[in-house]
Amino acid sequence: MDKASIAPPDAVLTFSEKNFRPSVVEGELYDWWERSGFFAPPATPAPGEKTFVMMLPLPNVTGDLHMGHALGFGGYEDLMARWHRMQGDATLYLPGTDHAGIIAQIVVEKELAKETDKKGLTREQFLGEMWKWMRHYQPRIYGQLRMLGCSLDWSRVHFTMDPDMQQRVRTHFIRLYKRGRLYRADRIVHWCLTCQTTFSDLELLHVERTDQLSYVRYPWADAMPDGTPDVIVATTRPETIVADTAVAVHPEDARWKPFIGRDVLVPLVERRVKIIADEAVDPAFGTGALKVTPGHDQTDFEIGQRHSLPIISAIDKSGTMTGQAGILSGELRDAARARAVEVLKQRGLLVRQEPITHAVGIHDRCQTVEEPLVMRQWFMRMKELAAPAIEAVRSGKIQIVPAYQEKIYFEWMENIRDWAIARQIWWGHSIPAWYCRDCSEIVVPDEDAPDPTACPKCRSNDLAQDPDVLDTWFSSALWPHTTLGWPERTADLARFYPGTMLETGYDIIFFWVARMIMMGIENMGDVPFRTVYLHGLVRIGGQKMSKSKGNVESPVGVIQELGADTLRFALVNGVSAGADSELSEGKLQNAREFANKLWNIGRFVLRTLEARPQTGWAADRRPVDDAALGPAERWILSRTEAAIAEATRLLETYHFGEYVAALQQFAWGEFADVYLELAKSSLRDERRADGAARTLAYVLDRVLRLLHPSMPFITDTLALQLWRALPTDEGAPSLVVARWPLAGPRDLALEERFAVLVDVVRAIRNLRQAAGARPGQRLAVTLGGETGAIRELADAIAHLTQTTVTFGGGAGPAVVVRAVEVRLGIEQDAAGHRARLERDLAEARDALARSRELLARPGFAEKAPAAVIANERAKLAEREERVRLLEAEIARLA
RNA sequence: GGGCUGUUGGCUCAGCUGGUUAGAGCGCUGCGUUCACAUCGCAGAGGUCGCUGGUUCGAAUCCAGCACAGCCCACCA
Numbered sequence A: 001m002d003k004a005s006i007a008p009p010d011a012v013l014t015f016s017e018k019n020f021r022p023s024v025v026e027g028e029l030y031d032w033w034e035r036s037g038f039f040a041p042p043a044t045p046a047p048g049e050k051t052f053v054m055m056l057p058l059p060n061v062t063g064d065l066h067m068g069h070a071l072g073f074g075g076y077e078d079l080m081a082r083w084h085r086m087q088g089d090a091t092l093y094l095p096g097t098d099h100a101g102i103i104a105q106i107v108v109e110k111e112l113a114k115e116t117d118k119k120g121l122t123r124e125q126f127l128g129e130m131w132k133w134m135r136h137y138q139p140r141i142y143g144q145l146r147m148l149g150c151s152l153d154w155s156r157v158h159f160t161m162d163p164d165m166q167q168r169v170r171t172h173f174i175r176l177y178k179r180g181r182l183y184r185a186d187r188i189v190h191w192c193l194t195c196q197t198t199f200s201d202l203e204l205l206h207v208e209r210t211d212q213l214s215y216v217r218y219p220w221a222d223a224m225p226d227g228t229p230d231v232i233v234a235t236t237r238p239e240t241i242v243a244d245t246a247v248a249v250h251p252e253d254a255r256w257k258p259f260i261g262r263d264v265l266v267p268l269v270e271r272r273v274k275i276i277a278d279e280a281v282d283p284a285f286g287t288g289a290l291k292v293t294p295g296h297d298q299t300d301f302e303i304g305q306r307h308s309l310p311i312i313s314a315i316d317k318s319g320t321m322t323g324q325a326g327i328l329s330g331e332l333r334d335a336a337r338a339r340a341v342e343v344l345k346q347r348g349l350l351v352r353q354e355p356i357t358h359a360v361g362i363h364d365r366c367q368t369v370e371e372p373l374v375m376r377q378w379f380m381r382m383k384e385l386a387a388p389a390i391e392a393v394r395s396g397k398i399q400i401v402p403a404y405q406e407k408i409y410f411e412w413m414e415n416i417r418d419w420a421i422a423r424q425i426w427w428g429h430s431i432p433a434w435y436c437r438d439c440s441e442i443v444v445p446d447e448d449a450p451d452p453t454a455c456p457k458c459r460s461n462d463l464a465q466d467p468d469v470l471d472t473w474f475s476s477a478l479w480p481h482t483t484l485g486w487p488e489r490t491a492d493l494a495r496f497y498p499g500t501m502l503e504t505g506y507d508i509i510f511f512w513v514a515r516m517i518m519m520g521i522e523n524m525g526d527v528p529f530r531t532v533y534l535h536g537l538v539r540i541g542g543q544k545m546s547k548s549k550g551n552v553e554s555p556v557g558v559i560q561e562l563g564a565d566t567l568r569f570a571l572v573n574g575v576s577a578g579a580d581s582e583l584s585e586g587k588l589q590n591a592r593e594f595a596n597k598l599w600n601i602g603r604f605v606l607r608t609l610e611a612r613p614q615t616g617w618a619a620d621r622r623p624v625d626d627a628a629l630g631p632a633e634r635w636i637l638s639r640t641e642a643a644i645a646e647a648t649r650l651l652e653t654y655h656f657g658e659y660v661a662a663l664q665q666f667a668w669g670e671f672a673d674v675y676l677e678l679a680k681s682s683l684r685d686e687r688r689a690d691g692a693a694r695t696l697a698y699v700l701d702r703v704l705r706l707l708h709p710s711m712p713f714i715t716d717t718l719a720l721q722l723w724r725a726l727p728t729d730e731g732a733p734s735l736v737v738a739r740w741p742l743a744g745p746r747d748l749a750l751e752e753r754f755a756v757l758v759d760v761v762r763a764i765r766n767l768r769q770a771a772g773a774r775p776g777q778r779l780a781v782t783l784g785g786e787t788g789a790i791r792e793l794a795d796a797i798a799h800l801t802q803t804t805v806t807f808g809g810g811a812g813p814a815v816v817v818r819a820v821e822v823r824l825g826i827e828q829d830a831a832g833h834r835a836r837l838e839r840d841l842a843e844a845r846d847a848l849a850r851s852r853e854l855l856a857r858p859g860f861a862e863k864a865p866a867a868v869i870a871n872e873r874a875k876l877a878e879r880e881e882r883v884r885l886l887e888a889e890i891a892r893l894a
Numbered sequence B: 001g002g003g004c005u006g007u008u009g010g011c012u013c014a015g016c017u018g019g020u021u022a023g024a025g026c027g028c029u030g031c032g033u034u035c036a037c038a039u040c041g042c043a044g045a046g047g048u049c050g051c052u053g054g055u056u057c058g059a060a061u062c063c064a065g066c067a068c069a070g071c072c073c074a075c076c077a
Helices: A022-035 A067-086 A101-113 A123-148 A163-178 A238-243 A298-307 A323-328 A333-346 A383-394 A404-414 A472-476 A491-496 A506-524 A555-562 A564-572 A585-610 A631-652 A656-684 A686-707 A712-725 A748-771 A794-801 A814-823 A833-856 A866-893
Strands: A051-055 A090-094 A182-192 A197-199 A204-218 A231-235 A246-249 A263-266 A271-277 A289-292 A350-363 A371-380 A399-401 A434-436 A463-465 A501-505 A531-535 A538-540 A780-784 A804-809
Touching: A022 A123, A022 A555, A022 A564, A022 A712, A051 A067, A051 A491, A051 A501, A067 A090, A067 A123, A067 A501, A067 A531, A067 A538, A067 A555, A067 A564, A067 A656, A101 A123, A123 A555, A123 A564, A163 A182, A163 A472, A163 A506, A182 A298, A182 A350, A204 A238, A204 A263, A204 A289, A204 A333, A231 A238, A231 A289, A238 A323, A238 A333, A246 A298, A271 A289, A289 A298, A298 A371, A323 A333, A333 A350, A383 A404, A383 A506, A399 A404, A404 A506, A472 A506, A501 A506, A506 A531, A555 A564, A555 A585, A564 A585, A564 A656, A564 A712, A585 A656, A585 A686, A585 A712, A631 A656, A631 A686, A631 A748, A656 A686, A656 A794, A686 A712, A748 A780, A748 A794, A794 A804, A833 A866
Parallel strands: A051 A090, A246 A271, A399 A531, A501 A531, A780 A804
Antiparallel strands: A182 A197, A182 A371, A204 A231, A204 A350, A246 A289, A263 A271, A434 A463
16 A cells, blocks of 8 residues: 555644644544554565564453553553654554453443343343443443554454364363363362353452351260360361361371371261361461361362262352252352351350451452352363463563563463363353263364264263363463464464564453463464563552542543543653552643643644745754854754654663653653743744754754654644655654654763853843843853853843843863852852852762772772763862852852 | 552652662752743752561661552452
């Protein structure tokens, strides 16, 4: 496609209001960018072209964007994508959404519950409704991503439940199964009584809760000698006593060691069980004796496995006590607990109760207290999958930013447990496994084969497909390669895998990042990305945002009010990798003011250009160092090169917060506050006006390029207008595809002199204020000391201070100009001038003493680097001179 | 129980491969402003860089311990 063939929108080219109004241009610009194909890299590379590939951390299809998304997508990811695109990399930033399994199903169930005719739906009907909702939600979230300005390649958008994606997940499951990575077994799993599904370890959260800890006596099964201690166990779940199949003690616990192997009777059911020894028991807790309930407790299940204990299921999926529960059967879990305590009390087996604060497991999606149940489930063997994924990070093939997150990654990966991948819900990827009703054989078809209709073992046609679906993360773990066409060997896959960057929040490093690394290596033989950049949470008013706190600020609302650029800039400003951040009103306000500042800088430059002929100019051509350029021009040009180098360095090292801050400082503090003011005077002088105008255009061009990754809308609006007034040599149709600037040579000596100028200007301004000079009122000031270095800047000083400057001259070390303020002869007496000088003198003497002390310190001369010593010597000379001048000035006044 | 991170002006945070006078934004004080921008300009006040030791010529920066805050992991029933 000819990228220049579509003209930029008129609304953008002609927008010229005094204040920038994002709503006028943002939508128009984004449409134009997208239609122009700027975001869609071709699958065939140009010679020597590098790629930059980053997958959008696919948001849930059912949600709206929240601030965390805005920070990740708009703040960091799009910034990186745009920066790389400007460097000429073929940049793929691939969008999509996640079907969000349980969450989406809960959302839609709630919606359907409001409609009376939508109750009691069949599975097929319900899935029909799910799809209806998907089609409703999806454009909404995609629209919000566009509002943020994300330069996503919409021609490659994917949804985890698209038919082709479903096929790819099916293939993945089958391959893993055939390779022995998957197995089905009776194991204890986390069960949610509300959601009626299992969930993985990662989805289990813990909350502190206070419960009653009951001490219960388990009578000896056989007669014991006098003085034998009672076996008393402590439990918070007395209702599970009926499912106990042992009592465990620590093997080294002297109190219990003699009784290991003896039998006790489980209360309520009078079952004879053994006292066993197991390391898992904490001898310090309770009495040191633990009731073992393999059917309803994770630890106990593992103890049971080690000792081949029978498993009794006393609670069913609905939370009702089963027929195995003896006298408790038929009761609900909580009622059964009370009943158990009551009966134990009656029988004299309840020794005592005390309150205990402990952690209870809850389901992260609904906060319901989990019920561990033993069920036949699909699991993924993780140990072997984790090994190469650990190695990939350890060897540096994948870099995690910030680096300390690597420790957390290793910690989890090295202790990884098998992953329960099935969910007992309807919305999700079906499991391509069938069970023979006659011989119980598991039938998993070959990857290209149709669904099986007969059991290969017993020839029965009575097959039933597994009714469960796969965990949402099972499919999102494949995102970096399935979106590119895997398992087919597509051109996209060849070109864009492995990817470059994965940017996301640190809260899903295990859920998503680790699993993508494992599955990428498993399916592709290579890691899915080279760098993982993790960002923190966004807080508002010091608190983590959550709906229950009511402090969820919608990024969409902020964009509509203040613009995407403002939000993007504010989110990233002053934030470092991995750190949580605070999005305050003040930050947003500052970002908005900066955007407006930029807009007005642009207006000033455009107005300047309008008035002059521009033969032989180009906006991106650096004005040559000729007679038309005054010192101010040469200075800002040099500072521009510094800003380019600094911005590039900060981006290369992922210091995004500092990158935006540095550019704000340059554009506002140097370009606008200093140079623009100076340019006004240059523009009045016909000999220098052209040089000033060209400098304004060039520096603006650079500033716009440098800021475009963070503030794409306002920068492109200005660039399009600037380039229409003054075309570029490059000829890029938009900043989106314009080149990132390369830093050129600087004039460090001039920059240093200008730093002196800034000091002098400040000193004069202070004097004016002290002298009570009115604005516009001219003052004559004489500069003393070695002023040669700044003489050529006299006009600049005069302009910036509205003061007539004369130079007293005088030879001496160059540093004397730093003390210039003491020699300023102001014609009228300045109130407080002398007090000010006294104070300065005291400070100067302190500084001098510090320099002397440091230079005289034993070891300094021998051990400090030469540059540091030289610097300190120069400082000493400067300070001596300053003290001398201050003393002289005070003496003169007196 | 294990681990991670943070503690820098009133607030929110940068800086920390050790080396000028520790920075920014907001807030605050004073002055100013038709002429790109009041979404503005200028000036100013405000910090023993959590505490205690150590290494070093030199520590906000490196090391150890401690305190406080937050987070993650974990089979304390």
